[in-house]
Amino acid sequence: MRVCYYTNWSQYRPGHGRFVPENVDASLCTHIIYAFGKLVGNTITNFEWNDEQRYSEVMKLKETNPDLKVLLAMGGWNAGSLPFSKMCETLESRSEFIYSSIAWLRQHSFDGLDMDWEYPGRRGGNETLDMENFNRLLQEAYTVFEEEAADTGREKLLLTAAVAAGQGNIDGVYDIPEISRYLDFIAIMTYDFHGGSWLNITGHNSPLYANPTQYDPTFCMSWAAEYWVQQGAPRDKLVIGLPTYGRTFDLKDPSNNGLGAPSKGGGPTGPYTRESGFRSYYEICDLQKEGGITRWDNISKVPYYTNDKTGMWIGFDNKESIYYKMKDVVLKENEEFAGIMIWALDLDDFNATSCCQGTYPLIRYMDDLLKLAENGQPFPGPPDGTGCGSGGGDTGGESGGETGGESGGETGGESGGETGGESGGETDGCDAASFCKTMGDMTYPNPTNCSMYYNCWGGGGMCDVCNDGLYFNDAIKGCDFKENVNCSA
Structure with a gap:
């Protein structure tokens, strides 16, 4: 399973960063999730002025991939928690949401609904009631979706969810055995573990394994994936999140640039994504070509980029880190998960403008590894060095190994990006x-x-x-x- 998120705001990026449905390679995905719809009261409507046009354009991708399923996502970090908490309060409000969802999804030919509530009982939600009300919402939606399919003879709408990876946003948030009964698949957002917009020490966006310098040893993909299984989620319903972007830091001292190094905040905005503390993979490739060093953390099995002149520090993923995540977690022998979830299509080098690896280099590599496994082929060796030459490739510069830098201690929060935590970004001056x-x-x-x-x-x-x-x-x-x-x- 390859679950790909399409973001409806990426159409506003300038130049070759602009992303619309015609840029999607539908052969790389089994499911595309359109992010996001908007919750108004207890009903769904469009978020963007041209969403309904974009819906139709995404649906046309089925002409090249007839097996493709397209779902609509509701929620996301910026939507907050309170609107979903209010919607789930009563049987009547939940029913209104469920029936309006069916009407909206069928009107626009969607195949299902993806719930991305971040998070029940957190960020202003009801700590006492949200977990049970989320259970009720999913159980009732599952039942009504089944009844609607039986009554109309249409294929049952899928019901899925994107869920937290950090223990602080799992425990007391999800009744994992219960929600697993009703969801067709569960996507774990195993990214946004560390970022300069909410932490004051450097750390990887999506480490495979914990590095001793990080303040919370559970903030890594391997721990999160196994924790969901231990808490009662079946492996064959879990898809593991893989990011095609990095989280950036502005170093206090550019010469102190290891893991756990002090940071002043998120790095400057990229020319295309235009968000502090965040860079797409293709923007990172452009930075690598301009200078700096890309190091490899052999403990966490992920790279990071530093530039002593600019003070930029970026934790990101490349083909090598994808290789180890697929080998050690997603496709681990006898412990395989259902597949992968990708955030997001528009953040890979989809136009082949920057990374010298063709279109969609990261997602295509994920797809290649999954196809080998599906065809019963042995898992290959690590990828050869790729990139745009000296200093710009995936392993350019010196090998980092265990790179240290003093730990900054506990700084709180899990994430400020799509998977949430205690902050969505820099909140100085807010009491x-x-x-x-x-x-x-x-x-x-x-x-x-x-x-x-x-x-x-x-x-x-x-x-x-x-x-x-x-x-x-x-x-x-x-x-x-x-x-x-x-x-x-």
């Missing part, structure tokens, strides 16, 4: 404790920063910030494009 002290359990805009907002509950709360240059829209209690928000801060 949630004072603001939320007298406020009700609700999400509120920050009056001094259009991108920032407060999640208040129980007299306390936390600060969050919208990613991707979005503003907080109080009308929908979530992040939105600037043109849709009346903000004068």
